[in-house]
Amino acid sequence: MPSIHSYKIITATHRTMSVKRLKQVSVSHDDDDMTQHRLEQLKHRFGLSEIMYLNTCNRVCYAFCADQVLEDGFMAQFVAAINPELTSEDVDDIVSRISLFEGEYAVMHLFEVASSIDSLVIGEREILRQLRCAYSKSQERGLTGDAFRLLMNHTVEAAKRVYTTTRIGEKPVSVVSLSVKQLLKHNPSTQSRVLIVGAGQTNVLVSKFLQKNGFKNFAVFNRSFEKAQALATTLRGAAFSLDSLVDYAHGFDILVVCTASQEAVITKEIYAQLIGSDTGKKYIIDLAVPNDVSEEAIATYDPIYIEVEGLRELAQANLAFREAEVYAAQNVLADELARFGEVYRERQIELAMRHVPSEIKAIKKHAMESVFKRDLAELDPDTLDLVTRMMSYMEKKCISIPMTAAKQAVSGKENVKSTASRKTHRRKHVEVKR
Numbered sequence: 001m002p003s004i005h006s007y008k009i010i011t012a013t014h015r016t017m018s019v020k021r022l023k024q025v026s027v028s029h030d031d032d033d034m035t036q037h038r039l040e041q042l043k044h045r046f047g048l049s050e051i052m053y054l055n056t057c058n059r060v061c062y063a064f065c066a067d068q069v070l071e072d073g074f075m076a077q078f079v080a081a082i083n084p085e086l087t088s089e090d091v092d093d094i095v096s097r098i099s100l101f102e103g104e105y106a107v108m109h110l111f112e113v114a115s116s117i118d119s120l121v122i123g124e125r126e127i128l129r130q131l132r133c134a135y136s137k138s139q140e141r142g143l144t145g146d147a148f149r150l151l152m153n154h155t156v157e158a159a160k161r162v163y164t165t166t167r168i169g170e171k172p173v174s175v176v177s178l179s180v181k182q183l184l185k186h187n188p189s190t191q192s193r194v195l196i197v198g199a200g201q202t203n204v205l206v207s208k209f210l211q212k213n214g215f216k217n218f219a220v221f222n223r224s225f226e227k228a229q230a231l232a233t234t235l236r237g238a239a240f241s242l243d244s245l246v247d248y249a250h251g252f253d254i255l256v257v258c259t260a261s262q263e264a265v266i267t268k269e270i271y272a273q274l275i276g277s278d279t280g281k282k283y284i285i286d287l288a289v290p291n292d293v294s295e296e297a298i299a300t301y302d303p304i305y306i307e308v309e310g311l312r313e314l315a316q317a318n319l320a321f322r323e324a325e326v327y328a329a330q331n332v333l334a335d336e337l338a339r340f341g342e343v344y345r346e347r348q349i350e351l352a353m354r355h356v357p358s359e360i361k362a363i364k365k366h367a368m369e370s371v372f373k374r375d376l377a378e379l380d381p382d383t384l385d386l387v388t389r390m391m392s393y394m395e396k397k398c399i400s401i402p403m404t405a406a407k408q409a410v411s412g413k414e415n416v417k418s419t420a421s422r423k424t425h426r427r428k429h430v431e432v433k434r
Ligand SMILES: NC(=O)c1ccc[n+]([C@@H]2O[C@H](COP(=O)([O-])OP(=O)(O)OC[C@H]3O[C@@H](n4cnc5c(N)ncnc54)[C@H](OP(=O)(O)O)[C@@H]3O)[C@@H](O)[C@H]2O)c1
Pocket: 175, 176, 198, 199, 200, 201, 202, 203, 222, 223, 224, 227, 242, 258, 259, 260, 261, 262, 265, 287, 288, 289, 290, 308
């Protein structure tokens, strides 16, 4: 019977590798067929019964099932097979930077990845979505089967339990979401005129958050007009080049400014020109470093000014809060690991006993259609009906007896094992490195 030990995971992350190195251990290819082909090759070459592949911007992960004990040198062979262009020095360097998890350690590692305990930003649920996508893809490609179906179902359950029973995902840690949250605390009208200055990544995110929160009156200014236009299109607003900001006559209620300029883009003069004679309350989100609104403008006009430095401190404090929840999350996962052990063993019994129902059915059929055929033919209809019902009753009971007995035997024994494994995981923090 296969054991939980057959689960294995090789993981490479941003923590020990440069982005360039991470790319070297990925099999992702623009041509999806090529990615599939390379994964199939790995599966075949190393005799893996299933393989699941996860590739994010800071992690590459090969999760697989192999019943055999991995020999010394397996990691080097695997890395070389992933990327045949690597030199032996590259392979050695990579092997020293990646981790191999086996058995319960592998299961726990997958739980921790899904629950974002192992992430660059702890508590970000995005990794769970990425992991589910990776699994669906592996399934579509026919690379995974029953073992990963069972493990992934439980992994998703475990991660959801972490997100709902601990506070790991609470409190935003990105300055972008914190800035919008702070703005919303002031309850500005969703009819506000929103002026976006700069159409880089940061402002794209801020404006998406605003749009999601119901704001719809946008004007976008950017140094290159095309980028202003692209963002304005998604916001259903107007686009302008940055040069024309000085002539803009429609004012603003909320100014979102973030460019890579080293000089203040919103000087006191431009600010004065933008507001004209408008004395209404103004809100500014300025996430640029250095700030894009001049100190003079802020001092003179005293808007509600949300800027990056204060938010960074808040983001750090929130991250520390999430980190403090990791221990609670690990306790939940240790519990889930023990539960998974039982689920896994029950499934193995089900698989081993798959043939029992059909064999019992066949015995019944043989008894009624051959061995006792003549005797049954002599029975009156009522008696025949009774015998048939008794046989069906016996059939059902016979099918359930061995299954129930085996499950009881396993769960009785496993309760002891589960407690032991829980302790091990707390102490050793899951990693088996070669
Ligand atoms: N708060 C944070 O956590 C955080 C995170 C990331 C970035 N930032 C800061 O935000 C700023 C922008 O970052 P980003 O990631 O959004 O950058 P990005 O995607 O590279 O976009 C840069 C933006 O600035 C504009 N720009 C560049 N130089 C300029 C100049 N001299 N005058 C006027 N506009 C100029 C660019 O216009 P073109 O389209 O014409 O090139 C573009 O709109 C930087 O100051 C960065 O330090 C903060």
